[in-house]
Amino acid sequence: MGVSDLRLITLTYHGFDGFPHQGELVIHRNQTDKMIQVFASLYANRYPILTMITIGDLPEDAEDQPDYANTSGFHCRFVAGTTRWSEHARGLAVDINPHLNPLVRGDEVWPAGATRYVDRTLGEPGMIVEGDVVVSAFDSVGWGWGGRWNTLKDYHHFSSSGR
Numbered sequence: 001m002g003v004s005d006l007r008l009i010t011l012t013y014h015g016f017d018g019f020p021h022q023g024e025l026v027i028h029r030n031q032t033d034k035m036i037q038v039f040a041s042l043y044a045n046r047y048p049i050l051t052m053i054t055i056g057d058l059p060e061d062a063e064d065q066p067d068y069a070n071t072s073g074f075h076c077r078f079v080a081g082t083t084r085w086s087e088h089a090r091g092l093a094v095d096i097n098p099h100l101n102p103l104v105r106g107d108e109v110w111p112a113g114a115t116r117y118v119d120r121t122l123g124e125p126g127m128i129v130e131g132d133v134v135v136s137a138f139d140s141v142g143w144g145w146g147g148r149w150n151t152l153k154d155y156h157h158f159s160s161s162g163r
Contacts, residue, residue, distance in 0.1 A: 005028055005029050005030075005090075005091065006026050006027070006028060006029065006074055006091045007026070007027060007028070007029045007032050007091075008024055008025075008026050008054070009024070009025050009026075009027060009032055009035060009036065010022055010023070010024055011023050011024070011025055011035075011036070011039045011043075011052065012039075012043055013039065013042065013043055013047075013048075013049040013052055013071075014042075014043060014046050014047065014048050014049065015048060015049065015050070016048045016049075016050060016125065016126065020043075021049075021052075023049070023051070023052025023053065023071065024052060024053065024054050024057075025039075025052060025054070025071075025072065025073045025094065026054050026055075026072075026073050026074035026091060027073040027074065027091045027092075027094070028074075028090060028091035028092050028160075029091075031091065031092060031160060034141035034142075034143070034160075035073070035094065035141075037137075037140070037141060038137045038138055038140075038141055038143075041133065041136075041137040041140070042133060042134060042137060045133040047126075047133050047134060048097075048125050048126045049071050049096065049097060049126070050069040050070070050071070050097055050099070050126065051069065051070045051071065052070070052071040052072070053070055053072070054072065054074075055072050055074065055075045058070060063111075065111065065113075066111055066112040066113025066114075067099050067111065067113045067114075068098055068099055068111040069097050069098055069099035069100065069111075070095075070098070071094070071095065071096045071097060072088075072094070072095055073088065073091060073093065073094045073095075074088060074089070074091040075088040075089065076088075076089045077089055087159040087160070087161055087163055092159055092160040092161060093157060093158065093159035093160070094143075094157075094158050094159075095156045095157055095158075096128065096134060096156050096158070097126045097127075097128070097156060098110075098111055098114070098156040099111055099113065099114050099117070100114070100117050100124065100126040100127050100128075100156075101117065101126075101127060101128045101147075101155035101156035102114035102115075102117055102118060102155060102156070103146070103152065103153070103154045103155070103156070103157070104118050104152060104153045104154075104155070105151075105152040105153075106152075117155075120147075120155070127155075128145075128147060128155055128156065129147075130147065130148075135147070138158045142160070143158045143159060143160050143162070144158065144159055144160075144161065144162025144163070145157070145158055145162075146158070146159075
């Protein structure tokens with residue numbers, strides 16, 4: 001897998017302001033049609049997304065901010081705490097609204113300011129829960145959801161491999 005396998009796609013999404021916005025997602029070339037299908041479904045169902053900016057266009061410390069909420073795909077990085085490449089490094093994973101859909105490992109919550117959203121019953125716009133339009137859209141293209149994992153919950157994470 002190399003840079004030549006990645007594609008930049010421009011997608012329309014609904015912002016939390018209720019208006020359409022344009023965003024960019026970098027994804028593996030074999031997954032572009034699936035992501036266009038997924039995000040078309042999210043748009044049709046008015047699912048709100050805060051921002052969709054490629055990782056390279058964000059400030060260097062963006063992911064360290066307690067309210068980090070950017071929706072993104074490709075990110076050249078290892079799985080946290082390992083030397084194994086993340087599915088993001090292959091363009092085979094997408095994170096959606098991380099602040100509203102945190103990663104939860106024991107008492108650890110990322111992003112740091114997202115502790116309130118560990119409670120998945122809040123039902124606030126932009127949250128992802130089992131059976132909703134987001135999970136259904138990714139299920140329809142065969143992608144797995146980190147909210148179904150047993151050892152930790154990664155509520156914002158979807159990937160083609162389910163990892």
